[in-house]
Amino acid sequence: MDGILQKDRLLVLGGETADGGFITEAKVAVGKAHGMSVFWTTWSAPVMEVHGKKLPFRYHRAFANLDAVVAWVRANPEAIVSNAAKVDGIIAANNCSKAVNNLMAQTLHSWLINTWWLDRDGRDWFSVWEGNCHFHSTVDVEFTQSPFYLAVWPELLAIELDFWPEFIKSGEKLLGAAGKGTAFLSHDVGSSIFANGQAYHHEMEVEETTNYLILAAAYWRRTGDDTLLRKHLPVLKQFTAFLRACDTTGTGVPDRGVSNTIDDASPAVQFGSEQVYLAVKTLAALVAAVSVYKHLDEQEEASACDRQASQIRARVAERGWNGDHFNTLLVKGGKLINPWTGKELDMPEIPGWDSPHIYTANALAILDMIGMDSGLDQTLLKKDLQTSTERCLREFGCVHTDFTNAMLEMTQTMEGLAGASSNPGWISMNMLRDMAAFYRGVDLRALTDRYWEWQTTTNAREPKVFF
Numbered sequence: 001m002d003g004i005l006q007k008d009r010l011l012v013l014g015g016e017t018a019d020g021g022f023i024t025e026a027k028v029a030v031g032k033a034h035g036m037s038v039f040w041t042t043w044s045a046p047v048m049e050v051h052g053k054k055l056p057f058r059y060h061r062a063f064a065n066l067d068a069v070v071a072w073v074r075a076n077p078e079a080i081v082s083n084a085a086k087v088d089g090i091i092a093a094n095n096c097s098k099a100v101n102n103l104m105a106q107t108l109h110s111w112l113i114n115t116w117w118l119d120r121d122g123r124d125w126f127s128v129w130e131g132n133c134h135f136h137s138t139v140d141v142e143f144t145q146s147p148f149y150l151a152v153w154p155e156l157l158a159i160e161l162d163f164w165p166e167f168i169k170s171g172e173k174l175l176g177a178a179g180k181g182t183a184f185l186s187h188d189v190g191s192s193i194f195a196n197g198q199a200y201h202h203e204m205e206v207e208e209t210t211n212y213l214i215l216a217a218a219y220w221r222r223t224g225d226d227t228l229l230r231k232h233l234p235v236l237k238q239f240t241a242f243l244r245a246c247d248t249t250g251t252g253v254p255d256r257g258v259s260n261t262i263d264d265a266s267p268a269v270q271f272g273s274e275q276v277y278l279a280v281k282t283l284a285a286l287v288a289a290v291s292v293y294k295h296l297d298e299q300e301e302a303s304a305c306d307r308q309a310s311q312i313r314a315r316v317a318e319r320g321w322n323g324d325h326f327n328t329l330l331v332k333g334g335k336l337i338n339p340w341t342g343k344e345l346d347m348p349e350i351p352g353w354d355s356p357h358i359y360t361a362n363a364l365a366i367l368d369m370i371g372m373d374s375g376l377d378q379t380l381l382k383k384d385l386q387t388s389t390e391r392c393l394r395e396f397g398c399v400h401t402d403f404t405n406a407m408l409e410m411t412q413t414m415e416g417l418a419g420a421s422s423n424p425g426w427i428s429m430n431m432l433r434d435m436a437a438f439y440r441g442v443d444l445r446a447l448t449d450r451y452w453e454w455q456t457t458t459n460a461r462e463p464k465v466f467f
Helices: 066-075 079-092 098-112 139-152 154-167 172-179 205-223 227-231 233-245 267-271 276-295 299-319 364-369 378-392 427-439 445-459
Strands: 006-013 016-018 021-023 037-044 048-050 053-055 115-120 123-128 168-170 183-185 334-337 344-347
Touching (some): 037 066, 048 115, 053 115, 139 154, 139 364, 168 172, 183 205, 205 227, 233 299, 378 427, 427 445
Antiparallel strands (some): 016 021, 115 123
16 A cells, blocks of 8 residues: 555644744733644545545545645634534433433544545545444445434435445346346445445345345435435346345245344354345335335336235244244244355254344334334334343343354354354444334333443453444
């Protein structure tokens, strides 16, 4: 990687530099304040590469060089602080607990330092690093963050929705001839300072494709802007056709392309066939697609999605419920493909297939935000939220599943699989589950104290930021 050319300068207002520090002369007087402000200003040449071309930062439109940045700071010394106080005042004007506000402050800042906002020949290009692994605009991660975009800044989500279709792949890559004319979405668009294509080890074909369909509908419903739907209608049709093609058993539930991003849980959760998680997420995507296709007067496409959605509802109702929770899988045994090794496993009983897990309602919070109903039994969903939370709860939040078979022999040979973790399976997924629970009358706000304790515990040892 070439060195990054960055120029910076310290600007002192109300004082001066001296011996590597800053000094000011102050007269002591009752009732009078005297201060000195020191600003670090910086400007960077293009460093981020998109499709092989380095793009300048978005701020280059306003600031051609470092001198322009310094001049603006001289003229507007209080602007950034004043705006920060304004935003903070809006978000902090609530009656939530201290832990909630701590988490909101921490997550907003840790998100902000991972954002990239570039100028793409006059168009905005916005992406977010996936924390310390530095993948760009990881679709499932942005899905988890989407309530923030939808509630506060939907224009940022629109930028991603507009460029994600540039990173689609033919369904034939997974399905052969059966995937002709279909497409699925990449997991990410690159990593580090490159957005030239997916950098992650393997595909999550169904998961990321359903994420896009849900987010596209959610953006339209929250803003009233259907421009992206019309622009990318051919891609939307390829996506829904792909979801149909991934069902090879006639149940409506995809059984191909089912590897997902839950990579520190049991095999059943991570890449089991006929997952409840992906069944419900596919259902949510189809419900969203039906609404979109009807809006765009694509009745044939709407009918095809509606038929598959009905099949999934029936399958989940028939095979999913297990007394007080939804199973992890809709089938007890069968063939699994480990995405890390490519090896196929044929198991009469998949370990953890009938365990409670926190992912049943993962997709539903976004549908709730836009007033769409999945058509699943709300009473069962509410009970599942209660049971899975109780069974998966640990000291700092919920793990992915309560399956804890420490003797599972295959974990010794499964690359990328951490087995049954004793720590929470991502706080962000806990939060999305909590949102879905709120919509169903299950109040999990007390868990926020545990989430904040997890942040303070991890960051007390090393700089994890949001972990």
